């Protein structure tokens with residue numbers, strides 16, 4: 525992939541209901557005027573294109589919220605705007621996140637006609653009782669039917685599962701993950717449940733009503749079992765929570781983790797842009813109504829952007845890069861930011877076998893990945 529290529533993240537902030545564990549920028553709305561929303565996305569695409577000039581687009585990602593609540597026409601209008609303003613790589617990846625409770629074949633076909641070529645589905649669990657505990661609207665049967673529909677339309681289909689759930693034993697996760705692997709996925713995102721501040725789960729936990737979460741030992745065992753089972757089936761972890769058969773890794777994810785440039789459009793969307801050697805962070809207003817009003821009033825992008833300091837940029841490259849199997853390239857970090865990790869910090873971690881180094885490439889070992897945050901801190905604090 526050419527490092528000058530650009531990715532686009534588009535945030536659709538609406539959901540049918542709010543899941544109790546979720547702290548994404550997602551809202552339940554009575555009615556959404558999709559025409560207005562499509563127009564606002566078109567305006568924002570043109571605005572960024574005017575600023576950034578000609579670019580080749582390597583990846584477009586519709587995330588949410590629940591982008592599968594978008595009408596195919598809305599997706600088509602946005603992708604047409606991207607095509608009018610920029611050129612797309614021949615092998616562009618265009619992903620849409622889909623919720624099993626809001627898809628059927630006709631809808632997938634509409635997305636495909638619009639240009640979408642990859643779908644990522646939020647399964648979360650393959651156990652009905654646990655789907656209910658997670659507040660999901662779909663059943664296992666619905667998820668499996670949605671998978672079948674998606675596969676009848678797209679070559680690249682991924683699904684997400686959340687593990688380390690309440691009362692989940694090692695044996696139960698083994699059975700569930702085996703069932704998932706028996707579906708022969710080419711890509712899976714497997715996240716350990718985190719109780720995020722401000723969610724209904726956090727309130728329940730504080731009130732002592734969220735019982736049966738795994739202790740640290742069980743969490744580590746669940747993680748290791750996940751790696752073992754996925755490796756046996758050739759779905760390697762190319763990032764901490766993302767597994768793929770070689771060749772099916774998500775390009776969008778890789779652009780994020782390698783510190784590439786991406787435009788973020790939609791409520792609360794983040795972006796990262798490198799302009800004249802400086803790294804800029806962009807973030808759009810979070811509330812859907814505020815974002816829409818700002819764009820419609822022609823006032824989007826008026827606030828000054830955050831420029832990342834060379835230290836913050838280098839830290840971000842380490843933070844994102846070390847989560848991946850390929851790790852970080854020390855020379856590249858130095859070339860971009862002028863900062864280099866100290867030999868002392870590297871030596872310390874090498875001696876503990878937390879990292880491995882080949883030339884200027886450094887990655888976390890299996891052992892290091894278990895304490896990844898500490899490894900990242902040890903490097904990022906010494907640049």
Ligand SMILES: C[S@@+](CC[C@H](N)C(=O)[O-])C[C@H]1O[C@@H](n2cnc3c(N)ncnc32)[C@H](O)[C@@H]1O
Nearest residue numbers: 545546588589590621623646684715716717718
């Ligand atoms: C933005 S959501 C996307 C998809 C879609 N809205 C859905 O839920 O089906 C991305 C993924 O993050 C994961 N996720 C969200 N909240 C989480 C949490 N608190 N702990 C672990 N994983 C979480 C879920 O697997 C979810 O599918």
Ligand code: SF4
Nearest residue numbers: 539542543546550589
């Ligand atoms: S997990 Fe997905 S469906 Fe549930 S509230 Fe969050 S974004 Fe919406």
